[in-house]
Amino acid sequence: MEKQKNFITHLIRRFQESDIAGTAAQMAYFFLLSIFPLMIFAVTLLAYLPFTTDDLFALIKDFAPEETITTIQATVEEVVNTRNSSLLSFGIIATVWSASNGMNAIIKGLNHAYSVDETRPFYTNRGISILLTFGLILTVAAALVLQVFGRQLGLLAYSYLNASEELIALWDWLRWSISPILIFTVFMGLYYFAPSVKVKWRSVVLGAVFATIGWIAASFGFSFYVNNFGNFSATYGSIGGIIIMMIWFYLTAFIILLGGEINAYKNSETRSTT
Template sequence: MEQPGSRPAPATASLWRPGGLTLRRLAGRVYDRAWEHAILDRAAILSYYFLFALFPALLFLTALLGLLPTPNLMPQLMGYAARVMPRSAAALVIRTLEEVVQGASGGLLSIGGVAALWAASSGMASIMAALDAVGGIADQRSWWRRRLTAVGLTLAFALFTLTALLLLFFGIRIGEIVAASIGKGPLFTLAWNVLQWPVLVLLVLGGITLVYHLAPARARPWHWVTPGSAFAVLAWLAMSYGLRLYVRYLGNYNATYGSIGGVILLMLWLYLSGVVLLLGAAIDSELERAGAPARPEAKATAGAEAPPGT
């Protein structure tokens, strides 16, 4: 297992141009790494922490959205969530969040948002530990440093999410205002309405890349988009849509689990989300290893530690 800072990533290396590593070899290495570091087991642990961090994170996001002058943003957000998550799981999340928000006053919700940020950071802390394990990195940071990093990443990811939501909700209106201010006509508005979706995707990619960059104990060179983050976003969308289709046409969780069918579906969705997140990190880690130059200092250390006669 690597020590923090023992193998700095090359500043000029590109994860998109790994030397001599074919797609088949990459898939084989990621498969081996997944079994070596028990990605499926770690994803199960992540789903446990995700479940406890999900509602505090949504509560914190609710507090942020409450600062905006436009009402009814949270119902719109939950409407988009219902399109991604399995129907029973989305209904459970929406119902629980409504009960929490309705039971809190505005001031209490603002204070609770700060506490929710701290609680939601537990999910990010579990991601940090899982990414270190997948990358073979020994985390020697103090507890406070890890926790503050988790809080900072949670806040940064929330800001990425909030920016993406604002673009999603107000993109058309923003385009009209900009077009009117610069004297452009409907053509600019049309171009803006088309371009806002790639920008939205880039914001999501940037948020995941930020986690991949700062969460491990050993920092990596910054890239706005990495192969791992691109895989994570595309695979997560495909997984969510596929799970919705499976539940709708093949699986009847309510018949099997009764009233807790929504909870089981939510746990399954969170578990598969953790698998996708860790696989994306494993892809970037293997591409980084493939593109890293040989390290003379590592060879010298290995030779010094070898027993005589070998």
């Protein structure tokens, strides 16, 4: 009981000392700047895969407020449709670079959580940001495969492996519940590779679990409120979708930082006992 009390006390103290709210606001700003390049890059890749932009945004719609998805989708489709393919290919490096700014903001935020300065060279830091961005896109692609083609894969297994109908039913349930596992995997990767400090995998599990549950709960809760009660368009007019997006990004950043603080505490606790 004393251990849990010290843990909660530590989090409260860190919340006051580290200005988590202010850091989350900074991260939300960079998320806003990077979301459109990230989506444009993802949509560009979809041209080489058996998916449509509707499949991509239908997946994201499970977690984001409807007005946020509408704003992102309209902007991305306008940019993609008005740019020729050669220009899009030529600017792919700049697009990836811009998209990785969001990951770079996460790196700075997690370094802040661990109270460490960035000691890695600039090219290493940026390389990690880009690789984590690609990792995020691959995770989304995996989720798309499971949701769009999951049923066909199950039937294929049923035909060639003589799987039982009960196993197919279990597979149908698993493929729709795989999203939390993929989200957990993303957070594990972020918390392990992003901060400029050596950590062990087991020391980032608790923060990743918290971030997964917290982010899904916050996203569903905020989406439910916006879709059913909030009328941001009446207050903010045409930028209502942007305001909703910023709030959602802020909640995301806040939860990521809290997960980082939890991991930082566990990491220091592990080091003190070894």
